[in-house]
Amino acid sequence: MRMRIKQTTKIWLSGLLASTLILTTAGCSLGDKPSTEVSGVMKSGVYKAEAEGFHGQIKIELTVDSDKISDIKVLKHGETPGVGDVAIKQIPEKVIATQSLNVDSISGATFSSKGIMGAITAALTEAGANVEELKTKQAQQAAKEAITKEADVVVIGAGGAGLAAAVSAKQQGASVIIIDKMSRIGGNTALAGGAYNAVDPERQKKQGIEDSLDKHYTQTLKGGDNKANPELVRHLVDNALGGVQWLEQLGLEFQDEVFTVAGALWPRSHRPLNEHGGFVTALQESIEKNNIEILLQTEAKELLTDQGAVVGLKGTSDGAEITIHAKKGVILATGGYAASKEMRSKYHKGLPTDLPTTNHPGATGDGLIMGEAAGANLVGMDFIQSLPLGDPETGSLTGWLAKGVESYMFVNKSGERFIREDARRDEMTAALMAQQDSMMYVIADSNTFKPGTKNNFDETIEKLVESGKVIAADTLEELAKKLNMDPAVFTATIAAYNESVEKGKDPKWGREILEKKMDKAPFFASARKPTAHHTMGGLEINTKAEVLTKDQEVIPGLYAAGEVTGGIHGSNRLGGNAIADIIVFGKQAGASAAARQ
Known part of the structure; x- marks a missing residue:
């Protein structure tokens, strides 16, 4: 049965x-x-x-x-x-x-x-x-009958990119099946803080922010050391606002003001009203309304090919063998490999093997392996981004004073600043790893964290303090003592920072985003360490999200979107560009696959 x-x-x-x-x-x-x-x-x-x-x-x-x-x-x-x-x-x-x-x-x-x-x-x-x-006690497992299914488009991976691809393909009239090896949907997108970069004249003008598509393009390309594919970068920035508007059509509401997420380099980060998980919620609701089939605990093992074209997959589903035929195409949206220490060691030998990760445990590079076996070219595989904002015990991005860069500053265990907080993520991580125990404290105050304020992960300041993830004090001297710092050193650091805010110039570190002083009690601190966060390398694609071979030829029937792809971010990803990436290229992959004859 x-x-x-x-x-x-x-x-x-x-x-x-x-x-x-x-x-x-x-x-x-x-x-x-x-x-x-x-x-x-x-x-x-x-x-x-x-x-x-x-x-x-x-x-x-x-x-x-x-x-x-x-x-x-x-x-x-x-x-x-x-x-x-x-x-x-x-x-x-x-x-x-x-x-x-x-x-x-x-x-x-x-x-x-x-x-x-x-x-x-x-x-x-x-x-x-x-x-x-x-x-x-061992449960009795009955033998399970093999399963065979068919759809126009088959999406492997139910994270943000896969969900966007599925919705997009369905909107173009295709029948769609999504599979995911995990027990839940959402992938890393469900764990993300929810920042989406897009040039948005309507919102930014109200805040007095000057921006342009060319600026976003230049910052993205330069921020990745000019190692990204310029055509993919241009496609990303030119279609990012369209992705925001598409999500709004699906029912996702964004806050009126943009901000600067860590490593974004400019205030163009959009945040949903439902900050944590809002992207997945909106996509999931659309999938449900459109009766798109999702098979969880279903793992693809290999891609099926016919005369060079990808026509489906084989794998397992809750212990049963499964074969799914794709009449138009297969979309790989399986994420990166930051949760695989073996692959990290293979492609980036300089990264500490014991470094924890922000990623969910399913981010183990499966799509890269399957894609390469089908003839796909891999690009930029040695580009791995470590984020300086991981939980010291788990590597998770939750449990800290996560708001915009405007609202916090960094100090090391001695109570001194060591890097501009609005720098590139790789620069911040390198600076942090040079500090004692590779640990820092994120400092914020009640100018930002008023009672009831939530961070980007839907955690209230009260809950953060209660859980011990955030340390609170009524004075800077008291906070320094709780952090085992010299109060004189710490208070001098804060005073110098506040002076930089007043003058609009940070002479020592060169921070450009200087908006809020640290002068309103209570004061808060959360400990952070480096963590493996994003793998910028992956399957090479074109602007249609078609997967390419080493000879730059399209593999018929194979598409990819999200962190499984390479060439979009270069050697360093700007904070806030990942969500834009999964929506822009996920939407594109779904439309391209659905249109294939």
Whole structure:
């Protein structure tokens, strides 16, 4: 019997926070005496428990009936839509289906997975279960029938580029299937801070910002050491605003003011009103409305070819073999390889092997391997961007004072500035790696972080302080002491910075974006270290998003978009250009594939 593998895309959006997640019907409440003691290790009844997730406590209600786990309700959680809340939905379902605690975490949602599993484990312990036995219990796996599907366009990868490509292809009248090896959609886009660079005269004029397409083009090309393909750069900047407008047509709302994300070099970064995950939400809603099929936990292993043209793929889907035929084309949107230490070592031997990454665990270069096997040329593979803003423990971009460059400054462990904060990302990272322990503190104050203010990852300043990710103090001297710095050195650094803001000139470091003084208590600091962030190299494409061979010939039926491609950013990517890239070229790949005869 064929397994049902199509996952309802509602798992990404929705309703999970509104009330409860009900898997089956439940019975009594905590405090009720278990109704019946049955044979075995568990007592029938209803048990409540909670554990710490990524964004606070996860509270559940678990029902045991006749020595079986019959129901798990999630009563409360604050996990991120499209990332952590996927674990909140899927893990209870797996526990009930397998009657065990031997279930996999959801990739990309480690802390949320641990939280929900911790709460379930606590409830089962209260019920008298043999928890250690349940952790090792093996679920029975029935043999699964092979699957065959067909569509006009097949998209490999359900991150931002893949979702944009799918929506675009559907708008052109093509039938579309999207696959992703992960248990959730969104890829790195769901984890990003959400900055989208585009020259936008209407918004920028209101802020007194002078900009032009030529300026964006020049900064992008020069910012990548002139090692990008000028035609691809021109296509990116010329179509970036059109991408913003396309997303607005899909229902995404942007804030009225643009800003400068770290490493963007100019104030043209657009931020959605729903800052964290807004891009994926808008694309996902469009996919749902258009009934585009998404197959999760479905991994492509190889591209199928016929007389040099790519005509489909073979892989696995939740344990079953799967073949999908593409009548018009296959779009590779599998992301980069920053999460693969092996590939990082292969292409960039100077990068520390133990460097953590901001990327989700699925960014392991699969599309590069498949594309090269089909004859694709790889360009710029040694260009890897490390970001100086990773969590010291996990490498994650969450958990810090993430707003525009206008709102913060950097100091090392001695309390001194060491680089202009509006520099290129590679320059900032190189400077940071030369500091003690390769660590710095991002400093901000209450001019930016007023009560209730959220960073770019939807985390409030109160939550950041409560979690210990951000340190707060009522005076600069107190903050210096909490950071184990000499208060005299730290306060002198702040005073010199404030003087630069007043004069509009930073004589020592040359910072150009000088808008806000650090003079309003409370003051805040968050520790940051280098982290592998973006791989600029990949499959060579043209402006139609068609994949090219080493001889610069088009591979019929093969398209690519997003971080799996190379040649767009050169040796260094400007902050805010990645989201523009995935939308502009994702949209282009979908349209090109749909138009192929």
